[in-house]
Structures are given as C-alpha cells and as structure tokens.
Amino acid sequence: MVEPLLRIENLVRRFGGILATDNLSLEVAPGELHAIIGPNGAGKTTLISQLTGQVMPNSGTIHFAGRDVTRLPSYRRSRLGLARSFQITSLLPDFTACDNVALAAQAHDGHSFRFWGAARKEKPLRDAAQAALKRVGLEKRADVPVSELSHGEQRELELAVALATKPQLLLLDEPMAGLGVTESARMVALLKELRREVTIVLVEHDMEAVFALADRITVLVYGRVIASGLPDAIRHNDEVKRAYLGDQHAVTSHA
Numbered sequence: 571m572v573e574p575l576l577r578i579e580n581l582v583r584r585f586g587g588i589l590a591t592d593n594l595s596l597e598v599a600p601g602e603l604h605a606i607i608g609p610n611g612a613g614k615t616t617l618i619s620q621l622t623g624q625v626m627p628n629s630g631t632i633h634f635a636g637r638d639v640t641r642l643p644s645y646r647r648s649r650l651g652l653a654r655s656f657q658i659t660s661l662l663p664d665f666t667a668c669d670n671v672a673l674a675a676q677a678h679d680g681h682s683f684r685f686w687g688a689a690r691k692e693k694p695l696r697d698a699a700q701a702a703l704k705r706v707g708l709e710k711r712a713d714v715p716v717s718e719l720s721h722g723e724q725r726e727l728e729l730a731v732a733l734a735t736k737p738q739l740l741l742l743d744e745p746m747a748g749l750g751v752t753e754s755a756r757m758v759a760l761l762k763e764l765r766r767e768v769t770i771v772l773v774e775h776d777m778e779a780v781f782a783l784a785d786r787i788t789v790l791v792y793g794r795v796i797a798s799g800l801p802d803a804i805r806h807n808d809e810v811k812r813a814y815l816g817d818q819h820a821v822t823s824h825a
C-alpha cells in the first residue's frame with residue numbers, strides 16, 4: 571500500500587467534560603478526496619483545527635508527509651504543504667481579489683505584513699496570485715475588491731488563497747456553506763478539477779456534494795469514527811443511517 575499522506579493515530583481532544591475527539595484514527599492517501607461528515611458538534615472542525623495546529627490534541631499523533639507534526643506550530647505545517655480554507659471568511663474586504671491571494675502567498679513565503687506595500691507590486695507574487703485566481707475561475711475578477719464579490723466568488727477566492735501556498739493537502743471546512751444551488755454546483759465542479767492536483771480533506775454538510783466528490787468518507791459522531799470507507803458502503807451502513815443520514819436525507823449520487 572502507498573504510504574499515506576496523512577496518518578492520524580488515537581487522537582484525543584477534550585474541552586472540559588466534552589470529548590470532542592475520541593481516540594480518532596484515520597489515514598488519507600495521496601491524491602484522495604476524503605470527506606468527513608457527521609452531525610453538528612461531532613468534532614469535525616476540532617479535528618481540522620488539530621490538523622492545522624490551531625488546537626493541540628491531549629494525546630495521539632498526526633503524521634503528515636512522513637513527519638510527526640503533532641506538536642508543530644501552524645506556520646511550520648503550512649510550510650510543509652498543509653493549507654486550510656476557512657469556514658468563516660478570513661478575507662480582507664477592502665483589498666482586491668489579487669491582493670488577498672498575493673498576501674497569502676507572501677505570508678507563506680515567510681515575510682511579515684510590514685513589507686506588504688512593496689510586495690503588492692512585486693511581479694512574481696502577482697503572477698502567482700493570478701495563476702491561483704485562474705485555477706478557481708476568478709482571473710477576470712482579480713482587481714475587484716472582496717466586498718464587491720458575490721458570496722460564491724468569495725468562497726472561490728478562499729480556495730485561491732489556500733492554493734497560493736502550494737499545498738500538498740488542502741483542508742476544506744464547509745466550502746458549500748451559504749451557497750445557492752448554482753453556486754454549489756460551480757463549487758463541486760471546481761473541486762472536481764482541483765482534486766486532480768491536490769489531496770483534499772473535506773468537511774461538508776451538503777451530502778449531494780460529498781457523495782459526488784468523495785473517494786472515501788469518514789463519519790464522526792461525538793468525536794468518534796463510527797464508519798469509514800467507500801461512499802457506497804457509507805450510504806448503506808445501518809449505524810450511519812441511524813446516527814446521521816437518516817431517512818429524511820435524500821442521499822443521491824451525482825456521478
């Protein structure tokens with residue numbers, strides 16, 4: 571078997587009396603799109619935050635690209651190729667789309683924001699930003715301030731910001747949140763393109779999107795993995811149906 575790009579072993583994280591991550595183990599192979607689903611409060615965001623280093627586990631290990639990154643600070647993980655796209659928008663509204671991406675690329679290269687004024691005009695940074703914008707279909711919106719972009723475009727821009735750091739692994743926390751039907755379809759199409767180039771861990775409530783995109787799906791309930799496997803097996807898993815998918819969810823495949 572290929573060495574996994576991400577290997578999580580026996581991860582535990584408590585918040586007071588709440589066990590947000592309960593002895594969780596999981597592997598993600600290179601090139602895979604691995605979806606993580608589960609009801610509200612199941613611990614999905616807490617897991618992603620432990621992968622990026624924003625939350626430290628109480629115990630357990632995280633290996634990324636063959637290295638133990640469990641105790642590494644976020645910026646070191648980012649340099650190794652781990653990027654997160656945020657559930658809550660982290661864009662600078664008064665800056666243009668291109669500036670936002672260039673800023674992310676510059677921060678990733680280890681420069682402080684103090685040099686931003688000069689960097690803004692720096693050609694290599696702007697070229698890298700334009701390339702990332704092109705990958706998400708926003709090249710014609712490069713000079714538009716974020717505040718004037720639609721919600722769907724802002725979500726695409728968040729992806730471009732993450733891509734500008736040239737990640738090996740992209741962690742996406744609810745990229746479909748708040749999107750309408752047309753915008754969601756665009757996002758699914760975009761992720762189908764991106765998944766050819768980068769390994770993705772996707773946290774998402776939109777089951778149509780999850781089943782259209784995922785190679786494998788892991789289901790969390792109360793911080794615990796209750797099932798992990800191919801989409802078809804998850805769809806038909808009785809415990810998953812009882813705990814999460816239920817009869818009210820019409821889980822259909824786009825494929």
Ligand SMILES: Nc1ncnc2c1ncn2[C@@H]1O[C@H](COP(=O)(O)OP(=O)(O)OP(=O)(O)O)[C@@H](O)[C@H]1O
Nearest residue numbers: 585588589590608609610611612613614615616617
């Ligand atoms: N900083 C924190 N302090 C205290 N409790 C927290 C903290 N972060 C998360 N929790 C708790 O940990 C549990 C898991 O929360 P988490 O946000 O990871 O779930 P989630 O699956 O991402 O939920 P959602 O689908 O609603 O985003 C919840 O019970 C939550 O209240």
